[in-house]
Amino acid sequence: MEMRAALLYAPRDMRVETCEVAPCGEHDIIINLKKACLCPTDIKKYEAAKPDVEGALKQYGPCILGHEAAGVVVETGSAVTAVKVGDRVAVQPMIYCGTCRHCQEGHTNLCPEVIGVGCSAGGFGDCEKLFVEQGIGGCFATHLKVPEICAMKLPDSLSMEAGSLLEPLADVVHSVDHAQVGPEDDVAVLGLGPMGLLHVIAAKYNGAKSVTVVDLDEKRLEIARRLGADHTINSGKTDPVVQMKALTDGVGANKVFVVPGGPAQAILTAQAMDMVAKGGTVSLFSSSPTGADDFTVSINRIHYSMINFTGTVGFGTAHAEKAIEMLASGCFDYTLIRNKELPLSQINEAVALYGKGDNLKIGLDLEA
Numbered sequence: 001m002e003m004r005a006a007l008l009y010a011p012r013d014m015r016v017e018t019c020e021v022a023p024c025g026e027h028d029i030i031i032n033l034k035k036a037c038l039c040p041t042d043i044k045k046y047e048a049a050k051p052d053v054e055g056a057l058k059q060y061g062p063c064i065l066g067h068e069a070a071g072v073v074v075e076t077g078s079a080v081t082a083v084k085v086g087d088r089v090a091v092q093p094m095i096y097c098g099t100c101r102h103c104q105e106g107h108t109n110l111c112p113e114v115i116g117v118g119c120s121a122g123g124f125g126d127c128e129k130l131f132v133e134q135g136i137g138g139c140f141a142t143h144l145k146v147p148e149i150c151a152m153k154l155p156d157s158l159s160m161e162a163g164s165l166l167e168p169l170a171d172v173v174h175s176v177d178h179a180q181v182g183p184e185d186d187v188a189v190l191g192l193g194p195m196g197l198l199h200v201i202a203a204k205y206n207g208a209k210s211v212t213v214v215d216l217d218e219k220r221l222e223i224a225r226r227l228g229a230d231h232t233i234n235s236g237k238t239d240p241v242v243q244m245k246a247l248t249d250g251v252g253a254n255k256v257f258v259v260p261g262g263p264a265q266a267i268l269t270a271q272a273m274d275m276v277a278k279g280g281t282v283s284l285f286s287s288s289p290t291g292a293d294d295f296t297v298s299i300n301r302i303h304y305s306m307i308n309f310t311g312t313v314g315f316g317t318a319h320a321e322k323a324i325e326m327l328a329s330g331c332f333d334y335t336l337i338r339n340k341e342l343p344l345s346q347i348n349e350a351v352a353l354y355g356k357g358d359n360l361k362i363g364l365d366l367e368a
């Protein structure tokens, strides 16, 4: 079986080529992927912003990025029971060991052995090895061979475009559910990239009393409003901490999410600690770029105000099932977030456009 795939040869050198799909092992499936999305994780690898990437590419040869996608199962191994040929599925990208303490307790996202489809988690070299030795690559391709644990069945009513948003939405459901957002909560979401906007939807879905969003970009604040945000704060025009307190009778927000990584993360985290209510939760959603891990936390703020300071990574089956339920319910217009799509053949253009202008989640049509 042949496929078309975007092969990353070296930093910023990605070429769409035809290559062989690896044979399907007894616990594996092959998915004919239809739609995908780009993620900042892919951009970081494309730019080799992490030092291990370039070395691994030299050692093992090209890899295939991408971990957000949906498609149709076209082949199953003899021992596969979870799905059958013809099933519509989204990719669950975490390949975990299943036997360690975290896996046994159902926290497969914390498995120390985890390797992510499309080099999305674990060591980059380990992901490359998986591709070279077993042909398990990434989603920027027409076909993907993966273990059956990597398939989440989609209802017939769900489009492939919506299915390609399952992975990011499941991450956000985990974030919002871990902070136990419910009807009592005044929620604040700091940073309105695609993941910040998904936080608005997930918080509203959980019945949050109010959701306030903070960003510098008026257009993104407006999209958040259309997705259900109750209040918007333009942090370029007004002090978000003062504003948040004013909106909550001086108490602050109970649940505060710091969504982006990158240079803004430390500043936003400090703001979050200042605007969170006593007894409230500050949760960090994104990883920090290498070398920017340090952040000074006020011990007394945590102690006297009983602040829960936490974060989340990845997701579990229950979060994915809830994400599918949300997508299938039509509770939000996903085209406000996945607001551009390019063909696989133009993947380099898609990467260049990521995060620029009005583009939010950039989708890929893998059949074009």
Ligand SMILES: [Zn+2]
Pocket: 039, 040, 041, 067, 068, 167, 168
């Ligand atoms: Zn992602």
Ligand SMILES: [Zn+2]
Pocket: 096, 097, 098, 099, 100, 101, 102, 103, 108, 111, 112, 113
């Ligand atoms: Zn494990």
